[in-house]
Amino acid sequence: MELSKFLSYWLCSIVFACFSIQLGYTQNSEENEYGSWLVLCGTAKVHEDWSIPAVGIIRHHQMLDKYGFFFFRTGASYKISKASTFTGGVALLNSNSYLEPNDVVNTNQFWLYGEYNLQTEFNDNSLAHRIRLENRRLINTEAPKANNRIRYRLQYVRPIYKDVYFKAFDELFLNLKGNAYGENRVFIGIGKQLAPNLKADIGYFNRRFKNYREDMVRLSLNFNIDLTKDDWALQPNK
Template sequence: MTKSLLIAASALVLVSANSPVALAQSPANPPQRWGSWLIGTFLLPGSPENKWGGFAEVQARTDAVFAKYFYNELKGGVSYDLDKNFTAMIAGGRYATSDYRALEDGPLNVEKRLWLQLVLSQYLDRLKIEHRYRIEQRWFDYRGDSTGRRNRIRYRLNAFLPLNSKTIKDKTVFLSVYDEIFLNPKGPVFERNRVYGGVGYQFNKHLLLQVGWVNQSNYNLPAIQQGQFIPQITSAKNNVVVNVIYRIAHRSATSPTEHLPSQQD
């Protein structure tokens, strides 16, 4: 009798282990290895004498830390300072995603993007706060497959804290943290969340360096496919961020102005 019970229990375990229910117990959101973002930015900020500005940026991302390159961005834009605290911008870029194991095959997807942006800056004594609002129009071209178009709305709250000075100027060490949400009008409405924390150093009025960490989480909508409920899945990845900014000053600028070392991404 005991032997029969043991055989029956063993069979039940084997059947359960191979059933869809058991397979569904595997992690829906497996952890991913750390990656890296390498960013180089040329920036022309506005000044009290000349309110026009702009930027150009190149970015590369890797699936592992400084290895397994798979993604790049090329972008630029023109800005206008409405006053010291408000800056409007129109910009665009090209974003290419490849398979790091087959780079010679070309990008899997090429996205072209155009956006309008408004930045509100607050200077609260030592603490500096930036609110960034962005509306994006995006066009996708999937290799050998299809094309698509999407809109997106983004909001970023960014805070800066200089450590050895009340303002961010030459030879200043500063902390920077931000959280940004990405909203898709067609769903999933809450498409992405990006959290960043890092430390920076402004060498002089031209050169800045920031090193930090960013966690980017992507979300999908729950769905029913072939009669089965597919729960919301979150894909999150941690990355090391290295950003070098070279700032160009207007020739007509006569007085030093504090500029927040914002990342353009």
């Protein structure tokens, strides 16, 4: 359909426009180097309508060097309809803050979250909306702090050739108390379906804060496991 093609190119134009604005109006990090953002994520289906998500992230300030944080999130997801799901759960984050060259502060956070996902498809293209509410707490400090924020992500995926696809998203973070603007994230890259239940994507990842930005290479490996099927457990041991 001509309308589907028009919407596809329109969405791509918006993503690239956001990317250009980020480059033109933000300042880079002091190191002026690319960091790395490594993601392992997936779901394990345990029922027709229920699944368990798991996300692990390792972030480095420099490429695979200078540890930034480790993040792990899990919970339970309920399929409301074919196109929408609701997820609730917990997350843990361990991070290093480099205040001075020889002054590193390590902190831990505990999160509670709830999110709603809606995915629509048109002419083999995929458009996904995600809105999430988070409660974040410092847990290993004498002065514990709490923060509530809401985040919205718009993600677009378009096939390029066979198992290769184009992927882009923009995600806005808003604090519910104090300064409203938290950060904005943009990703532009390509991916490949490696197996029926396994895919990987890589590309440019940008985090824009109020006064600076972080530029990274983001590599993601995504898996899906269906535990409702019996055949996976009947395979002979090797």
